[in-house]
Amino acid sequence: MVEGVVGQPVDLNPTAGPRNEIDETIESLLFRRLFKYDQLGEIVPDLAESYQVGAEGKVYEVKLRGDIFWHDGQPIGVEDVAYTFSQDPIFAKVKVEAVGEGAIRFELENPLASFPSILTLPIAPAHLPNQSEFPAVGSGDFTIKEVTQNGLITEVVL
Numbered sequence: 001m002v003e004g005v006v007g008q009p010v011d012l013n014p015t016a017g018p019r020n021e022i023d024e025t026i027e028s029l030l031f032r033r034l035f036k037y038d039q040l041g042e043i044v045p046d047l048a049e050s051y052q053v054g055a056e057g058k059v060y061e062v063k064l065r066g067d068i069f070w071h072d073g074q075p076i077g078v079e080d081v082a083y084t085f086s087q088d089p090i091f092a093k094v095k096v097e098a099v100g101e102g103a104i105r106f107e108l109e110n111p112l113a114s115f116p117s118i119l120t121l122p123i124a125p126a127h128l129p130n131q132s133e134f135p136a137v138g139s140g141d142f143t144i145k146e147v148t149q150n151g152l153i154t155e156v157v158l
Helices: 021-030 078-086
Strands: 035-037 043-045 048-054 059-064 095-098 103-107 146-149 153-157
Touching: 043 048, 059 078, 078 095, 078 103
Parallel strands: none
Antiparallel strands: 035 043, 048 059, 059 103, 095 103, 146 153
């Protein structure tokens, strides 16, 4: 598969923002999300096994799958999800906490019907908090195999 982009990737850390379209395109291949959009535009589980909505639409509890790993072999856990959301100031008023084994709870100040779409953000590895160099450790279906640099990044082989 060949994915062509025009421009330079800047930072493949999903918690670093704002990013450019190239970063977002490559991140979509490298990093999984709690939920993703399917071919019909419906939100479906990715890292999540299931979720429940409670407390009048202000609490979302997500159970993670137990069979998911980073490309470096580390398991993906609730600490990665909590870390990712803690890095974005947009979520400063959202309480994010681990509940039980492999589950995470999001408590909102007000109900937000579109919150599941927000849970489609790429999840970053908490054990690599400042990851910004290539190749990035991801969790998606693709890994970075090679980066060619001639002053500029001219090719990223996945």
